[in-house]
Amino acid sequence: MSLESTTKPLALLARVLDPLQSLFALENSWYVSWQFLKSGWLKVSDWQSTLDLFRTEYHVPLLPPALAAVTGAFGELFFLRCSCSVLPVVSVHRVVRK
Numbered sequence: 050m051s052l053e054s055t056t057k058p059l060a061l062l063a064r065v066l067d068p069l070q071s072l073f074a075l076e077n078s079w080y081v082s083w084q085f086l087k088s089g090w091l092k093v094s095d096w097q098s099t100l101d102l103f104r105t106e107y108h109v110p111l112l113p114p115a116l117a118a119v120t121g122a123f124g125e126l127f128f129l130r131c132s133c134s135v136l137p138v139v140s141v142h143r144v145v146r147k
């Protein structure tokens with residue numbers, strides 16, 4: 050089997066999948082944002098369980114458990130908002146640019 054016979058199908062596959070790369074990146078960023086939204090919403094919706102988890106399971110150094118719970122929930126929900134507004138714009142720009 051020659052090297053040419055091996056690389057031709059791979060080059061064809063790369064040419065076919067290349068335009069879809071930005072769409073996969075956009076979908077992936079939406080999926081990650083969705084996971085952060087679910088996690089943050091769960092923390093806020095059952096605050097007592099969140100505090101218990103930060104007291105017993107999540108050993109955050111230098112922060113008391115209540116402050117760590119607040120910053121964790123805020124970070125997941127606030128940075129989700131940032132990623133939902135910024136990442137899709139970047140991904141759509143990559144799709145349009147190609």
